[in-house]
Amino acid sequence: MREIFDAELRQLGQDLVAMSARVEQAITNAGIALGTGDLALAESVIAHDLAIDAVERELDERCVLLLAQQQPVATDLRVVVSALRMSASLERMGDLARHIAQVARRTYPRKAVPQPLSGTFSEMHDAAVRVARRTTTLLGSRDLALAESIEADDDLLDELHEDTFTALLGGSWKGTPQETVDVTLLGRYYERFGDHAVSVARRVVFLVTGDFAEQVDAPTA
Amino acid sequence: MREIFDAELRQLGQDLVAMSARVEQAITNAGIALGTGDLALAESVIAHDLAIDAVERELDERCVLLLAQQQPVATDLRVVVSALRMSASLERMGDLARHIAQVARRTYPRKAVPQPLSGTFSEMHDAAVRVARRTTTLLGSRDLALAESIEADDDLLDELHEDTFTALLGGSWKGTPQETVDVTLLGRYYERFGDHAVSVARRVVFLVTGDFAEQVDAPTA
Numbered sequence: 001m002r003e004i005f006d007a008e009l010r011q012l013g014q015d016l017v018a019m020s021a022r023v024e025q026a027i028t029n030a031g032i033a034l035g036t037g038d039l040a041l042a043e044s045v046i047a048h049d050l051a052i053d054a055v056e057r058e059l060d061e062r063c064v065l066l067l068a069q070q071q072p073v074a075t076d077l078r079v080v081v082s083a084l085r086m087s088a089s090l091e092r093m094g095d096l097a098r099h100i101a102q103v104a105r106r107t108y109p110r111k112a113v114p115q116p117l118s119g120t121f122s123e124m125h126d127a128a129v130r131v132a133r134r135t136t137t138l139l140g141s142r143d144l145a146l147a148e149s150i151e152a153d154d155d156l157l158d159e160l161h162e163d164t165f166t167a168l169l170g171g172s173w174k175g176t177p178q179e180t181v182d183v184t185l186l187g188r189y190y191e192r193f194g195d196h197a198v199s200v201a202r203r204v205v206f207l208v209t210g211d212f213a214e215q216v217d218a219p220t221a
Numbered sequence: 222m223r224e225i226f227d228a229e230l231r232q233l234g235q236d237l238v239a240m241s242a243r244v245e246q247a248i249t250n251a252g253i254a255l256g257t258g259d260l261a262l263a264e265s266v267i268a269h270d271l272a273i274d275a276v277e278r279e280l281d282e283r284c285v286l287l288l289a290q291q292q293p294v295a296t297d298l299r300v301v302v303s304a305l306r307m308s309a310s311l312e313r314m315g316d317l318a319r320h321i322a323q324v325a326r327r328t329y330p331r332k333a334v335p336q337p338l339s340g341t342f343s344e345m346h347d348a349a350v351r352v353a354r355r356t357t358t359l360l361g362s363r364d365l366a367l368a369e370s371i372e373a374d375d376d377l378l379d380e381l382h383e384d385t386f387t388a389l390l391g392g393s394w395k396g397t398p399q400e401t402v403d404v405t406l407l408g409r410y411y412e413r414f415g416d417h418a419v420s421v422a423r424r425v426v427f428l429v430t431g432d433f434a435e436q437v438d439a440p441t442a
Contacts, residue, residue, distance in 0.1 A: 063302075064298060064299070064302055067288060067298055067302070068294045068295065068298050071292035071294070073289045073292070074289065077285060077288055077289050078285070081284075081285055081288070081305070084302070084305065085309075088306075088309065165402070168398050168399075168402055169398055169399050169402065173398050175398075177389050177390055177394050177396075177401050178389075178390050180398050180401040180402060180405070181386070181389055181390065181401060181405045184401070184402045184405040184406060185405060185409070188406070188409070
């Protein structure tokens, strides 16, 4: 029984890594679609999100089955419940990547991000891709140094988010209402993406150390 | 043992009702603070969100303890796992109410919502308060007719959200970039509030009937 359970737990871990890899793909392609005005790529991200949602439901069901059949206690229980939480965060990260792609699709052939902010969003894209890649590696390696760097990436995403507001509200903004709306939404999607990655990272740290850092939601509304 | 477990499950249910009641209070006060420019009320909503977060953490821990000590199977297991999911949705709804209050605080003494949209946001407030109240009642009563009306409220919130975009992007919008940003954010907070209420409602329907409606995320990005 113990061997079966250990195998199931290892499978859970591998599935979370695979799910995170899909999210990495989604956020990478969403940002490229946004920056280059690539409609086909945007459509592909939107379509692939259904697969991420399906993986979450399936992982959920397997967690519940594990709880029912193996009735784990202590550390094992913590692992299974953490897997439930992390798959929910990863599914939400996939949704945010889809939302970014939906903006790119909606404004096509116009690029959603006006020229003055293309540098800021390029940096946001890089930080988000990095945070997703680190999340995937962290889920596989449990290397807590990665958890720290994910927190740093999230701080950077928060700063870049603030930069977009500074641009929008500084007084020299010349964008249309549509551009203002889209930049507001996109900035928020990237900022929330970082927040969810931090959720996953803190959950991994909790599994390894037993300590859970208090979730402090981004103060900007 | 069975009696203890039944008592624990009943307590879980009561705690979810209490948590939802707090969320109802939060969204009600947030909307009033927004509409009337009430700084003290906004501050109160922001402060009280910490209590909602604390309730979620405590409820989570109790669910994990229940899983560890009672090792429930079948329906009981489904109830405990559902409680985990629902408390996460309710916590997020509390955060969204806090975000609404933070916008009201940030723009004080100016009202965040410009006059042309005050009617739309007044309707959004009413729908969100209604959806929160129905969620509280549904959690206590398991009356599935309420689940249907929550879906209807969410549809209304989606429509009102669309109305804000029509106003912003229709060509006759005269708001400042700040007002455009704030209306965009506020509309999204209300729309996501409805989405999470639907998550809770569908989870209750699942517990009662065994059927789970596919979560379709709002298509607007």
